[in-house]
Amino acid sequence: MIDVANMTSPEIRAAIEKGTTTAVYSVGSNEQHGPVLGVRTDTVLGDVLALRVAEKLGKAHKYPTVNVGCSEHHMKFPGTLTLRKETLQNVLKDITRSLARHGYKRIIVLPSHGGNFGPIEEVSSELKEMNPGVEIITYTDLTGFVAYLTKTSEKFGISPEDSGAHAGESEVSMMLYANPAGVRTEKIPEAKGYLGAFDDAATEKIFREGIGGLSPIGVLGDPAEASKEHGEAYIEAIATAIVEYIKAQ
Numbered sequence: 001m002i003d004v005a006n007m008t009s010p011e012i013r014a015a016i017e018k019g020t021t022t023a024v025y026s027v028g029s030n031e032q033h034g035p036v037l038g039v040r041t042d043t044v045l046g047d048v049l050a051l052r053v054a055e056k057l058g059k060a061h062k063y064p065t066v067n068v069g070c071s072e073h074h075m076k077f078p079g080t081l082t083l084r085k086e087t088l089q090n091v092l093k094d095i096t097r098s099l100a101r102h103g104y105k106r107i108i109v110l111p112s113h114g115g116n117f118g119p120i121e122e123v124s125s126e127l128k129e130m131n132p133g134v135e136i137i138t139y140t141d142l143t144g145f146v147a148y149l150t151k152t153s154e155k156f157g158i159s160p161e162d163s164g165a166h167a168g169e170s171e172v173s174m175m176l177y178a179n180p181a182g183v184r185t186e187k188i189p190e191a192k193g194y195l196g197a198f199d200d201a202a203t204e205k206i207f208r209e210g211i212g213g214l215s216p217i218g219v220l221g222d223p224a225e226a227s228k229e230h231g232e233a234y235i236e237a238i239a240t241a242i243v244e245y246i247k248a249q
């Protein structure tokens with residue numbers, strides 16, 4: 001078994017002793033995702049991503065996704081919860097330390113929400129210092145993460161602007177694949193958001209003014225062409241790229 005959610009502690013202990021010494025967990029959020037997607041989106045996708053990364057790595061356990069992150073830039077919209085950066089970093093220190101204490105030798109921390117990349121990058125060296133003898137791998141390249149998505153969207157003839165970085169075509173597609181019951185497909189025609197470039201200036205504006213500064217409905221992209229098939233391809237592309245990154249460490 002890969003997902004510890006339905007495993008017992010004796011089963012986990014036996015698996016670690018037999019060499020399952022990698023643990024993977026995502027760091028998601030609970031925040032507005034426009035009129036189509038539910039607030040738990042980044043946590044649902046974090047679960048799917050961590051599971052697929054653990055499957056591809058082999059001899060790995062998938063732990064639960066941290067379900068609240070740093071979402072100050074979404075606080076204009078109800079349903080959003082946010083942690084102070086230090087709070088999230090302390091949660092990550094405690095979770096990572098717990099995993100190390102049980103004998104995992106490699107711990108992988110994957111942000112599945114844009115606002116968590118910076119705080120994770122910042123705490124990364126401390127996580128390593130706190131856990132000598134354990135390989136701690138954090139994936140903290142937000143532009144790289146979005147680039148894996150847009151590279152895949154190109155194959156479907158979807159522009160990077162429509163694919164979007166938040167509740168656009170790519171994220172709605174991934175949710176149609178991962179959790180279709182939570183997608184308000186009838187609202188897709190009303191969900192066209194910011195369609196400019198997702199560059200450094202745009203990300204800087206989001207973190208400074210909040211996402212409402214770019215889109216009054218809190219969407220980056222246009223989910224009009226979203227589909228379950230695209231969604232599976234996006235998840236596969238990100239998981240493959242992250243596994244390559246992990247293996248290169």
Ligand SMILES: [Zn+2]
Nearest residue numbers: 041042167171
């Ligand atoms: Zn999201």
